[in-house]
Amino acid sequence: MPVGIEPMEAKLVTELPDEPGWQFEPKWDGFRCLAFRAGREVDLRAKSGKPLARYFPEVVAMLAALKPSPFVIDGELAIPVGGTLSFDALQMRIHPAESRIKKLAAETPAILILFDMLLDTKGKSLIEAPLTKRRAALERFFKAAGQAEGLKLSPYTLERDEARRWLDDARGAIDGVIAKETDGPYLPGMRAMLKVKCLRTADCVVGGFRYATGSREVGSLLLGLYNEEGKLDHVGFTATITNAERPAMTKMLEALIEPPGFTGKAPGGPSRWSTERSGEWEPVKPKLVVEVRYDHVTGDRFRHGTKLVRFRPDKAPKQCTFEQIESQKLPRNVKLLLT
Numbered sequence: 001m002p003v004g005i006e007p008m009e010a011k012l013v014t015e016l017p018d019e020p021g022w023q024f025e026p027k028w029d030g031f032r033c034l035a036f037r038a039g040r041e042v043d044l045r046a047k048s049g050k051p052l053a054r055y056f057p058e059v060v061a062m063l064a065a066l067k068p069s070p071f072v073i074d075g076e077l078a079i080p081v082g083g084t085l086s087f088d089a090l091q092m093r094i095h096p097a098e099s100r101i102k103k104l105a106a107e108t109p110a111i112l113i114l115f116d117m118l119l120d121t122k123g124k125s126l127i128e129a130p131l132t133k134r135r136a137a138l139e140r141f142f143k144a145a146g147q148a149e150g151l152k153l154s155p156y157t158l159e160r161d162e163a164r165r166w167l168d169d170a171r172g173a174i175d176g177v178i179a180k181e182t183d184g185p186y187l188p189g190m191r192a193m194l195k196v197k198c199l200r201t202a203d204c205v206v207g208g209f210r211y212a213t214g215s216r217e218v219g220s221l222l223l224g225l226y227n228e229e230g231k232l233d234h235v236g237f238t239a240t241i242t243n244a245e246r247p248a249m250t251k252m253l254e255a256l257i258e259p260p261g262f263t264g265k266a267p268g269g270p271s272r273w274s275t276e277r278s279g280e281w282e283p284v285k286p287k288l289v290v291e292v293r294y295d296h297v298t299g300d301r302f303r304h305g306t307k308l309v310r311f312r313p314d315k316a317p318k319q320c321t322f323e324q325i326e327s328q329k330l331p332r333n334v335k336l337l338l339t
Contacts, residue, residue, distance in 0.1 A: 001072050001119050001127075003036055003043055006189035008074075008116075010178055013194050016160055016167075017179055023131060024163035025156045027176040027195055028113050029085050029296065030078035035112060037063055038070045044077075052077070055093045058105045059112050062150045068141055072119035074186075075112050075154070085174075088299045114138055115154040115178075118186060130183045158182075167198055174198065175296070197295050201309060202324040205317045206288040207232055208261040208281045209253050217246040218253055221290065222281055223306070224262055226321045231264030235325075236302030238292050256284040265300075289315040297325045 016024065032047040042063045044052040053060050056077060079089040089108050095101055117126055117138040126134045135156070142153045157163055163177045176197035184192060204223035212219030220239035224232040241249060260266070261283025268281065289312040296303035300322065 001036075001125060003045060004049055005034065005072075005118070006049070007032055007034055007047055008187050008193060009047075009189070009191045010193035010195035011191040013196060016163055016177060016196055017194060018160055021182050022160070022179045023135075023156050023158055023182050024160065024166075025115055025154050025178045025180070026166055026174045027178045027197070028076040028078055028154070029087055029175040030076040030113070031090055033075055033077045033112065034118070035059075035063055035071075035073045035075065037066075037072075040064055054098070055095070055101055056105070056110050057102065058109045059150060062148055063112075066145050066148060066151075068121040068144045070119065070123055071117070071121055071141060073112075073114055073138070073141070074116035074118060075114040077110050078113055079108050079110050081108060087296070087303070091298075109150060111150050111152050113152045113154050114142060115156075116186065117141060126186065127188070128185045130185065131180050132182050134186065167196060199293055199295055200325075201291055201293050203289055203291050203312055203315050203320050204235065205232060205286045205320045206253075206284060206290060207234060207286060208267065208283045210237075210281045212246075216250070218250045220305075221308070222261070222267055223290070223292065223302070224264075224286070224320075225324070226318060227264055228322075229264070232262050232286055233264035233300065233322075234262050234267050235300065236294070236306055238290070238306045238308045240305075240308045252288075253282070253284055256287055257282050258285045259283045261286075286317045289313070289317055289320060294325075 031052065033052060034045045036043045036045070042053065042060045044056060044060065046052050059077065077090065078085045080086070081089055086108070090110070093101060093104055093110070117134050119125055120137045121141060121144070126137060139153065142151070145151055166174065167177055176195055179194040204225060206221050207224035208222040209218050210220045210222065211217065218241060220237045220241070222234060223236050223238060225235050227233050291309040291312050292306035293309055294302045294304070294306045
């Protein structure tokens with residue numbers, strides 16, 4: 001099986017399928033990873049095909065020490081921190097200095113969460129086998145691995161109601177739920193699975209805005225939350241503003257322009273989040289509250305752009321605190337995976 005084989009992917013949908021014949025699994029917030037072993041050689045590959053082995057030496061060493069071999073397994077690299085999974089800690093691993101990687105590997109070791117198997121320990125390809133047989137082979141492999149530290153087996157359920165509870169209870173600890181056809185083969189590079197993401201909302205203060213490129217109308221709102229010191233920190237943006245809304249919204253925002261906008265962390269500061277346009281923003285009085293929909297929180301800010309749901313004139317800006325987006329622990333029925 002070539003190292004360059006692509007993992008099977010998922011198509012984003014809004015609801016879990018309710019007909020029979022589906023298996024549901026948590027969608028973990030990590031780096032998708034195919035792990036290959038032949039003899040003592042181990043390789044890790046990202047979804048993009050890029051090599052990951054040098055960034056996760058502790059996972060390579062763990063896989064190289066397993067008794068079962070050869071194998072090709074599909075899973076998620078993740079780093080547990082404080083009862084949940086830290087995407088920040090994962091990103092810190094992608095570092096050019098080997099000494100830095102080794103230090104982080106010792107301080108915050110990664111785990112590999114298994115959810116599929118492409119090649120069994122007898123060297124037989126499972127690509128065309130149905131999911132039921134691949135899962136059975138994966139469970140035998142995991143049992144033979146002897147509960148190796150750093151190797152975890154993702155739970156699953158055949159009950160849609162339980163999967164729905166995972167979505168309702170996760171609150172950021174997992175990324176969503178994946179649905180796989182129980183009789184389906186492994187289809188490399190194809191969106192043959194379904195995924196429903198955990199989408200949550202938060203009320204944020206508008207601390208500033210940016211004009212659209214080449215325009216004098218608003219392009220995006222800069223969002224803030226109050227920290228424990230009572231200062232307004234920049235946490236992200238929303239740019240889902242319709243053309244019909246822009247003129248009136250621009251007029252409203254321009255009437256509120258007044259520095260500093262953010263009294264804590266502000267856009268444009270030196271950080272890996274900065275962009276070439278990060279300094280081009282207008283501060284406004286912290287008077288406006290908006291409800292936004294988001295998927296991920298990384299560290300203390302939204303990882304991606306958010307969707308503007310509505311303005312909240314009924315909400316006081318000081319009520320918009322970080323408590324809304326703080327990391328949550330895993331649902332009880334999946335947290336055992338991290339113990």
